[in-house]
Amino acid sequence: MGKAPVIQRPRGTRDLLPPETRLWQAVEEVAREVFGAFGAEEIRTPIFEPTELFVRSVGETTDIVHKEMYTFADRKGRSLTLRPEGTASVARAWIENGLADRSQPLRLYYIGPMFRYERMQRGRFRQFAQIGLELLGADGPLADAEVLAALYEFLGRLGFKDLEVHLNNLGDPEDRPRYLSAIRDTLAPHRQELCGDCQRRLAENPLRVLDCKVPRCGELAAAVPSMDSVASQASRRHVGEVEEQLARLAIPFRRNPRLVRGLDYYLRTVFEVVSPQLGTGTVVCGGGRYDRLIADLGGPAVPGIGFAVGEDRLVEILPEGFRTSVLARPRLYVIPLGETAVRHALPHARAWVRGGVSLELEVTGRSLRAALKRAAGEGFAAAAILGEEELAAGEVTVRDLARGEQQRVALAALPEVWHRHWGRGK
Ligand code: HAM
Numbered sequence: 195m196g197k198a199p200v201i202q203r204p205r206g207t208r209d210l211l212p213p214e215t216r217l218w219q220a221v222e223e224v225a226r227e228v229f230g231a232f233g234a235e236e237i238r239t240p241i242f243e244p245t246e247l248f249v250r251s252v253g254e255t256t257d258i259v260h261k262e263m264y265t266f267a268d269r270k271g272r273s274l275t276l277r278p279e280g281t282a283s284v285a286r287a288w289i290e291n292g293l294a295d296r297s298q299p300l301r302l303y304y305i306g307p308m309f310r311y312e313r314m315q316r317g318r319f320r321q322f323a324q325i326g327l328e329l330l331g332a333d334g335p336l337a338d339a340e341v342l343a344a345l346y347e348f349l350g351r352l353g354f355k356d357l358e359v360h361l362n363n364l365g366d367p368e369d370r371p372r373y374l375s376a377i378r379d380t381l382a383p384h385r386q387e388l389c390g391d392c393q394r395r396l397a398e399n400p401l402r403v404l405d406c407k408v409p410r411c412g413e414l415a416a417a418v419p420s421m422d423s424v425a426s427q428a429s430r431r432h433v434g435e436v437e438e439q440l441a442r443l444a445i446p447f448r449r450n451p452r453l454v455r456g457l458d459y460y461l462r463t464v465f466e467v468v469s470p471q472l473g474t475g476t477v478v479c480g481g482g483r484y485d486r487l488i489a490d491l492g493g494p495a496v497p498g499i500g501f502a503v504g505e506d507r508l509v510e511i512l513p514e515g516f517r518t519s520v521l522a523r524p525r526l527y528v529i530p531l532g533e534t535a536v537r538h539a540l541p542h543a544r545a546w547v548r549g550g551v552s553l554e555l556e557v558t559g560r561s562l563r564a565a566l567k568r569a570a571g572e573g574f575a576a577a578a579i580l581g582e583e584e585l586a587a588g589e590v591t592v593r594d595l596a597r598g599e600q601q602r603v604a605l606a607a608l609p610e611v612w613h614r615h616w617g618r619g620k
Contacts, residue, residue, distance in 0.1 A: 206312065206320025208506070213521055217509050218323075220520040222305055224351050225325045225503075232344040234301035234327055239283035241307065245273040251282035251487055253458025255399040262310040264320075276309035279457065280326045280502060281484065282491075288330060289493035298331030298496075305505070317476045317507045325508075328500030333485055335432050338463045338499050339439030345467070345479065345501055346445050353513035354469075357478065358446045361465035362453040363433035364401075365425030367486060373424050374400045380418045387414060401454045412452075420451035429462045436463055459484040463499065471511050478511070479503040524575035524616040526553040527595075529565045535580040542580065542590070542605055549609025553578070570595055575616045578608065 203209060210218060226236070245265050252258050264276040277283055284302060287293070293300060305325045312318050327344060329337050342359065349357055365373065377400040385393060389408040396403055404415045422430060440447045447465075455464045464482035481501025488496040526546070530539035536559075543555050554574070556565050562579065569577050579591040579600075590608055593600040594615070603611050 204320070206314055206318075208319060208321070214509070216520055216523070217512060217517065218505065220516070221352065221505065221509060221512070222325070225303065225305060225348055228348040228351060229301070229303040229327050229344055232301065232340070232347070234303045234329075234344070237284060237287065237302040237304050238306070239280070239287050239304070240277075242274045242276050243283055243286065245275040247282050247286055247491070248275055248278060251285060251457075251459055251491060252279065253399070255395075256402075256456055256458055258310060258456060262312055264309045264311060278310045279308055280304050280306070280324055281328060281457075281459070281487070281498075281500060284326075284328050284330075284500075285484075285488045285491055285493070285498070288488055288496065289491060293330070294494045294496055299329055299337065300331055301327065301329045303327045317504075317510065319506055323505035324502040325505050326500060326502035328498055330488075330496055330498040332499075333497035335435035335439065335463075337497075338432075338436045338483060339443070341481070341499050341501060342436075342440060342445060342465070343443055345481075345503070346443070348503075349467070352508075353516040355513075357467050357469055358448055359440065359465050359467055360448050360450040360453055361433070361436070361463060362450055363422045363425050363429055363462060364454065364460050364464050364482070365421050365429045366461055369421075369425050369429070373421055376424060377401070377403060377418050381414060384414050399458075402456070404452045404454050415452065422449075422451065432462050455480060455482055459487040459490070461485055465501070467503075469507075469511050476507060477504070478507050522573075523552065525573075526551055526612060526616075527556065527565065527569035527572075527574040527577045528553050528580065529556045529560075529562060529569075529577055530580045531562055532582045534582055535585055538585060539580055542608075545606075546578075546608050546612070549612075551609050551612045566593075566595075576612075 245263070248263060249259055258278050263278055266274060268274055284304070303326060306323060307321050308324050309321050311320055327341060329341050378396060381388065381396055381403060385396060388396065388403065388411055389406065392403045392406050392408070392411045403411060404418060406412065406415065437447065453464055453466060460482040462483045465480070466477045467479035469476070469478050479501050483497070483499045485497035487498060488494065528539060528543050530536045539555060543553060546553060560568065566577060574595055576595055577593045579593060581591070584590050584602065588605055589602045590605055591600055591602050592608065592611060
């Protein structure tokens with residue numbers, strides 16, 4: 195009989211395996227802790243939504259809607275889309291659940307998978323996870339600064355030191371037509387020199403020409419006046435005040451007049467967090483203000499500001515200190531020797547787990563030698579050897595695998611010994 199054919203995961207998806215999944219859990223734990231401390235609570239929305247939601251919020255002419263959505267018809271012919279981002283869903287949920295009736299503002303965070311049919315390259319996946327935070331119901335610059343402060347607190351706890359915020363003022367929607375004409379007026383004479391995508395963008399979504407990665411497009415776009423120079427006084431004051439707050443918090447930032455972001459709902463403050471390690475093309479976090487989004491989706495006029503961190507990218511560049519502290523979690527290898535010990539090992543192991551020990555029980559019947567070899571190879575901190583003689587005396591032999599020293603301790607005292615030698619922070 196031939197072997198059954200092997201099935202592979204879809205391109206652009208990943209299997210996250212242990213021990214790397216521990217890093218993901220740890221990052222998410224820090225996010226929950228920090229965002230929670232800043233007053234946010236979790237929101238969970240569906241992974242698929244009506245296609246219309248993203249078309250109307252992210253924008254028909256954006257790359258996401260234009261060519262990256264996983265859209266399908268369900269059995270009743272409804273057009274559904276795997277969510278490419280989270281803000282649109284939060285806005286929809288806000289309207290649908292009448293969250294405007296709750297005391298304002300509301301801070302919401304989410305952690306979960308997003309889907310975009312992207313061209314494959316480093317740090318880009320078709321299923322990726324975002325950790326997002328949204329502050330809804332406040333329109334002043336203090337809200338923008340607070341969201342950035344929460345983001346920096348989060349990144350700081352993970353040990354990041356060299357991440358810089360790039361930010362820009364996209365002005366108010368009323369400023370937009372003036373600005374789009376300025377882009378078209380500057381670039382139209384050079385239309386033929388732009389890349390094919392930008393020739394289309396110039397007609398459909400001229401803002402996006404500004405952040406095209408093709409070098410010639412970049413050179414031509416440099417001649418376009420900055421958005422800030424045509425933006426409303428109010429929006430300039432707004433973003434200026436956000437910058438003042440960031441300076442007060444000693445958060446490193448830089449104004450980038452070419453930063454436009456790939457979603458249509460933004461106005462005023464937009465920002466990205468860039469890692470020198472990943473290069474400027476790969477952004478760890480993006481966000482901005484979206485004061486008209488909820489109204490544009492048929493809800494009340496509720497302003498909002500938020501961001502989403504790309505968790506895949508974040509985990510990839512986690513600082514060494516955080517990475518080691520998570521991966522080096524000490525564990526105990528419990529080795530029962532002989533039939534009686536095998537019979538009694540599990541109740542003891544359970545009692546130790548209840549006492550806060552993390553352990554693994556030898557369940558395959560290895561010899562002591564083979565078990566110790568495996569324990570050392572797998573980086574266990576210690577082994578608990580349960581022999582017939584130890585058991586009869588109500589004891590267990592605890593062997594420090596790094597030092598090679600061992601001692602006998604009472605069965606009930608094992609958790610205490612464990613915490614003393616290998617507890618957190620030791
Ligand atoms: P975004 O910039 O499209 O913004 O995505 C945010 C982050 O998700 C990016 O900075 C990146 O780290 C990560 N990301 C995006 N696409 C991929 C991919 N294909 N593979 C891996 N990571 C990716 C938004 O989604 C907005 N909803 C953010 C926001 C929240 N704005 C206001 N509130």
